[in-house]
Amino acid sequence: MPFLSYLLARRLIRPAPAAAAAAAAAASWRSFTTTEGSRPIIVHKRSIDILHDPWFNKGTAFSMTERDRLDLRGLLPPNVMTPQQQIDRFMVDLKRFQVNARDGPSDTNSLAKWRILNRLHDRNETMYYKVLTDHIEEYAPIVYTPTVGLVCQNYSGLFRRPRGMYFSAADRGEMMSMVYNWPAEQVDMIVVTDGSRILGLGDLGVQGIGIAIGKLDLYVAAAGINPQRVLPVMIDVGTNNEKLLQDPLYLGLQQHRLDGEDYLAVVDEFMEAVFTRWPHVIVQFEDFQSKWAFKLLQRYRNTYRMFNDDVQGTAGVAIAGLLGAVRAQGSPMTDFPKQKIVVAGAGSAGIGVLNTARKTMARMLGNTESAFESARKQFWLVDAKGLITDERPDIDPDALPFSRKSIEVERHGLKEGSSLTEVVKKVKPDVLLGLSAVGGLFSREVLEALKESTSTRPAIFPMSNPTKNAECTPEEAFSILGEQILFASGSPFNNVQLGNGKIGHSNQGNNMYLFPGIGLGTLLSGARVISDGMLQAAAECLAAYMKDEDIHNGIIYPPISSIRDITQEVAAAVIREVVAEDLAEGHRDMDTRELQRLDKEETLQYVKKSMWDPVYPTLVYRSEV
Numbered sequence: 352m353p354f355l356s357y358l359l360a361r362r363l364i365r366p367a368p369a370a371a372a373a374a375a376a377a378a379s380w381r382s383f384t385t386t387e388g389s390r391p392i393i394v395h396k397r398s399i400d401i402l403h404d405p406w407f408n409k410g411t412a413f414s415m416t417e418r419d420r421l422d423l424r425g426l427l428p429p430n431v432m433t434p435q436q437q438i439d440r441f442m443v444d445l446k447r448f449q450v451n452a453r454d455g456p457s458d459t460n461s462l463a464k465w466r467i468l469n470r471l472h473d474r475n476e477t478m479y480y481k482v483l484t485d486h487i488e489e490y491a492p493i494v495y496t497p498t499v500g501l502v503c504q505n506y507s508g509l510f511r512r513p514r515g516m517y518f519s520a521a522d523r524g525e526m527m528s529m530v531y532n533w534p535a536e537q538v539d540m541i542v543v544t545d546g547s548r549i550l551g552l553g554d555l556g557v558q559g560i561g562i563a564i565g566k567l568d569l570y571v572a573a574a575g576i577n578p579q580r581v582l583p584v585m586i587d588v589g590t591n592n593e594k595l596l597q598d599p600l601y602l603g604l605q606q607h608r609l610d611g612e613d614y615l616a617v618v619d620e621f622m623e624a625v626f627t628r629w630p631h632v633i634v635q636f637e638d639f640q641s642k643w644a645f646k647l648l649q650r651y652r653n654t655y656r657m658f659n660d661d662v663q664g665t666a667g668v669a670i671a672g673l674l675g676a677v678r679a680q681g682s683p684m685t686d687f688p689k690q691k692i693v694v695a696g697a698g699s700a701g702i703g704v705l706n707t708a709r710k711t712m713a714r715m716l717g718n719t720e721s722a723f724e725s726a727r728k729q730f731w732l733v734d735a736k737g738l739i740t741d742e743r744p745d746i747d748p749d750a751l752p753f754s755r756k757s758i759e760v761e762r763h764g765l766k767e768g769s770s771l772t773e774v775v776k777k778v779k780p781d782v783l784l785g786l787s788a789v790g791g792l793f794s795r796e797v798l799e800a801l802k803e804s805t806s807t808r809p810a811i812f813p814m815s816n817p818t819k820n821a822e823c824t825p826e827e828a829f830s831i832l833g834e835q836i837l838f839a840s841g842s843p844f845n846n847v848q849l850g851n852g853k854i855g856h857s858n859q860g861n862n863m864y865l866f867p868g869i870g871l872g873t874l875l876s877g878a879r880v881i882s883d884g885m886l887q888a889a890a891e892c893l894a895a896y897m898k899d900e901d902i903h904n905g906i907i908y909p910p911i912s913s914i915r916d917i918t919q920e921v922a923a924a925v926i927r928e929v930v931a932e933d934l935a936e937g938h939r940d941m942d943t944r945e946l947q948r949l950d951k952e953e954t955l956q957y958v959k960k961s962m963w964d965p966v967y968p969t970l971v972y973r974s975e976v
């Protein structure tokens with residue numbers, strides 16, 4: 352049986368479509384038509400209730416027959432619009448703010464665009480995701496970094512309709528029943544934060560829910576997760592942000608953060624509640640302060656289907672970029688263990704990258720204990736107090752493996768606490784990576800010092816978010832270091848015109864390239880847990896995605912416009928790893944044995960056909976029995 356028919360027969364593609372209708376729906380991806388003629392969706396509401404339900408609302412695109420069927424006649428303007436006309440009308444409104452909009456907090460336009468998109472999200476999810484998916488490069492910076500940071504900072508003022516769930520310290524003992532207040536019977540993907548470290552903006556308390564919403568927008572747009580099955584969650588254990596504690600308009604618990612066992616008890620209860628109601632859900636931990644990020648990951652990763660995006664997703668994206676940098680030097684990827692890497696920032700992201708980079712090097716060197724030890728010597732870790740060595744009192748246990756021995760650093764003319772500039776001057780690194788959340792940290796002095804790099808193509812990755820926290824801009828990097836460098840920032844920047852028609856490429860090195868595929872691959876394979884091997888497969892897939900020609904031109908990550916395609920590839924790579932590691936429990940009708948039978952191409956087709964498309968379904972009313 353051809354694979355498509357096989358999937359259709361097993362209802363793996365969409366709610367029980369006829370084959371012809373499914374094919375039509377697939378073809379309509381670009382044109383945003385309705386799926387009239389395909390198997391309808393049964394709804395238990397009608398009239399004004401349908402118009403107020405963003406999951407089913409089509410607004411002016413309800414056909415006359417549907418208006419009759421759902422008691423909508425007279426409740427909408429009489430002119431029936433095509434879905435495309437709807438989008439055209441919406442885009443006129445959105446584009447009013449197009450005039451030279453710049454990212455970042457000084458850009459009032461980005462917030463205005465977010466408001467317009469958010470209002471659409473609230474009234475018509477299908478259309479919202481159609482707009483987002485078709486214009487992802489343009490609007491990812493609005494629903495995600497950098498604008499989402501501004502949104503979180505101003506959340507109390509922007510809050511209109513609630514989205515997602517809030518589990519607070521005041522809900523202890525109630526979560527197991529509260530979780531049933533969520534209207535969806537099925538939830539595939541949860542992104543949860545406790546708001547303690549939102550991007551590089553610090554503790555934003557309950558307002559951090561904006562980041563969970565933004566990440567899930569990318570799950571829908573990039574990974575095709577059904578928006579009815581995503582759930583943003585805020586665990587509100589208080590905030591240590593004094594400004595918010597004093598703010599009478601603050602929406603969260605006005606108390607200091609719980610800590611220690613009290614904190615853990617809240618997060619444990621939340622995990623138990625969501626996995627009880629939805630045993631197959633995947634939980635992505637997002638923007639937890641480093642202090643808890645590692646502990647929670649270790650606590651849950653062998654029991655629940657969860658991962659920490661900042662620790663694990665970021666690491667994979669950074670490794671893919673670093674392997675690209677090696678290729679750009681004209682060397683094989685196996686030369687990665689020769690790279691000297693200076694990392695500024697010893698938090699969840701910096702340490703996450705270092706752990707993965709070290710393991711990757713060790714694997715390339717034969718995966719022995721001595722390979723692991725020798726890989727350690729390639730890294731130099733600098734935090735707010737300078738270079739980290741074994742002389743540091745009260746060293747953070749997560750940073751400990753990367754502290755340099757004093758005897759080693761003395762040989763380089765360095766010492767405990769040496770400044771970033773001194774470290775760069777003496778080490779002459781191939782790579783300078785910033786995960787410090789300190790805007791401008793890669794000052795002129797630091798960049799001048801990097802001129803001594805022993806690499807033919809030094810890599811500069813100011814990965815901190817949002818834009819104002821980037822350690823340097825591409826203009827600064829290219830103007831000081833010249834056209835040969837490789838540049839990747841966490842938030843998007845424009846390319847730089849270098850003169851003579853040459854372009855300095857600004858890559859966006861952001862975990863958005865990986866987390867949607869990691870989540871989708873985990874979902875479609877029904878992996879029991881999320882293993883290191885799955886994360887590695889995802890990173891290798893991203894690294895291999897780039898062609899030599901692009902890499903040589905300084906393009907080390909794909910354009911955001913192809914994120915849906917990359918996500919499919921990453922998800923397929925993850926599924927194959929899940930099967931190889933015997934972690935698969937299957938997904939719906941695709942059981943473990945069938946997953947094992949799929950070859951590479953069939954796995955990719957399975958992923959593609961399982962993704963949700965923003966297309967209006969036909970709605971039919973039935974009263975609830």
Ligand SMILES: NC(=O)C1=CN([C@@H]2O[C@H](COP(=O)(O)OP(=O)(O)OC[C@H]3O[C@@H](n4cnc5c(N)ncnc54)[C@H](O)[C@@H]3O)[C@@H](O)[C@H]2O)C=CC1
Nearest residue numbers: 550551696697698699700734735787788815816841861862
């Ligand atoms: N591009 C991406 O995909 C990602 C970017 N990030 C960004 O990374 C940044 C850090 O995140 P976390 O590690 O979770 O934060 P964190 O707050 O746990 O860690 C920040 C680290 O930077 C260090 N630091 C502060 N001032 C410094 C200075 N002057 N010089 C050197 N180091 C300094 C601190 O000592 C700390 O070790 C944030 O801005 C976040 O947005 C995080 C995850 C993914």
Ligand SMILES: CC(=O)C(=O)O
Nearest residue numbers: 550638661816861862
């Ligand atoms: C991108 C991301 O996850 C962060 O900046 O925290």
Ligand SMILES: [Mg+2]
Nearest residue numbers: 550637638661
């Ligand atoms: Mg994050």
